[in-house]
Amino acid sequence: MKATQRNFASVAAGAARKARIFFFCGPDEAGAHAAATRIAAMLDAPGEKVEMEGSDLKKDPVRLADETRSTSLFGDRRHIVVRANGDEAHDAVKILTDSDAADIAEGWPVLIVANGATDKSRTAKLLEKRDDALVVMFYPPDLASVTAEVRRLADAAGLRMGSELAQRIAASVGLDIRMAASEVQKLALYLDADAQAPRSVNAEDLDAIAAETEDDGMMPLVDAVLSGDAAAVPHELARFKQLGLNPVGTVLAMERRVAQLAQLAARLGDRPDVAGFVKGEVDARRLFFRDKDAIARQLQQWRGARLARLGERLIELHRSLLADSQAAPLLFAAGCTQIAQAARGRR
Numbered sequence: 643m644k645a646t647q648r649n650f651a652s653v654a655a656g657a658a659r660k661a662r663i664f665f666f667c668g669p670d671e672a673g674a675h676a677a678a679t680r681i682a683a684m685l686d687a688p689g690e691k692v693e694m695e696g697s698d699l700k701k702d703p704v705r706l707a708d709e710t711r712s713t714s715l716f717g718d719r720r721h722i723v724v725r726a727n728g729d730e731a732h733d734a735v736k737i738l739t740d741s742d743a744a745d746i747a748e749g750w751p752v753l754i755v756a757n758g759a760t761d762k763s764r765t766a767k768l769l770e771k772r773d774d775a776l777v778v779m780f781y782p783p784d785l786a787s788v789t790a791e792v793r794r795l796a797d798a799a800g801l802r803m804g805s806e807l808a809q810r811i812a813a814s815v816g817l818d819i820r821m822a823a824s825e826v827q828k829l830a831l832y833l834d835a836d837a838q839a840p841r842s843v844n845a846e847d848l849d850a851i852a853a854e855t856e857d858d859g860m861m862p863l864v865d866a867v868l869s870g871d872a873a874a875v876p877h878e879l880a881r882f883k884q885l886g887l888n889p890v891g892t893v894l895a896m897e898r899r900v901a902q903l904a905q906l907a908a909r910l911g912d913r914p915d916v917a918g919f920v921k922g923e924v925d926a927r928r929l930f931f932r933d934k935d936a937i938a939r940q941l942q943q944w945r946g947a948r949l950a951r952l953g954e955r956l957i958e959l960h961r962s963l964l965a966d967s968q969a970a971p972l973l974f975a976a977g978c979t980q981i982a983q984a985a986r987g988r989r
Contacts, residue, residue: 696726
């Protein structure tokens, strides 16, 4: 069966009971990961989490079906999470789905998070018409949807939080739902809150736990690179190194910003007044007001084919960082400098 990002929340509980294979894909990798985490929490006795890489399954596609029938040393229950790029897991899923329905039903649940895949990919086509599978594609969220998700997470954690604070969290993490969930967890621990003992959250509480995320996070570097601020990039790279931030996580933040720019560019169309358009998006609460100036600059520089090439360049950089972790800092710095120079050349 196939669901949409919009109705996933309403079908998740039923799918967790009935389906055995889950395929989460689309340009919003954070949303796909969050969906897998949510389904895993809804499984009946999920047991041990077994993680597998799509690249390993591509080399040994029989392994997935074998793993669904395996048992741990102590005979405990399991669920399998596969992290794949594109259709890496296709052959493994084909072997699994060619098994008897009874074998699949008795095997461990399989949750696949496929970065770079879509609901039109070969793996999705294998699963979308099956009653024992669920396919969902996730698009980059806007500020309003992440704000709503932050409030939902806060309610579940026993935090009474208004929309303004929820929006502040959503914007501070670059609309990354996984990071937003982490901020909510930190707040709950800080206030000693839970569903049985709820606590109210104020701005001072958020300042106490979120200062590092907002003031020392990755977004200043993201904005400097994508805005073509060549003078600021060396300083931001030095600060990035000093703070020990994650290159892969920062490239993911850049990919999310590019996806956001693509959505905005589609709504903007051929209108020349970029600043006026961005102001309208802020007034409609689809953009955080602090991002207004950076978004306006980036929309001026990245449109159409240039924006598409930027997305491709970031995917290449992402893959190179994963392939060579030892050289990742140098690759990351070089990639940031090249992108900033390309953006500056557009001015």
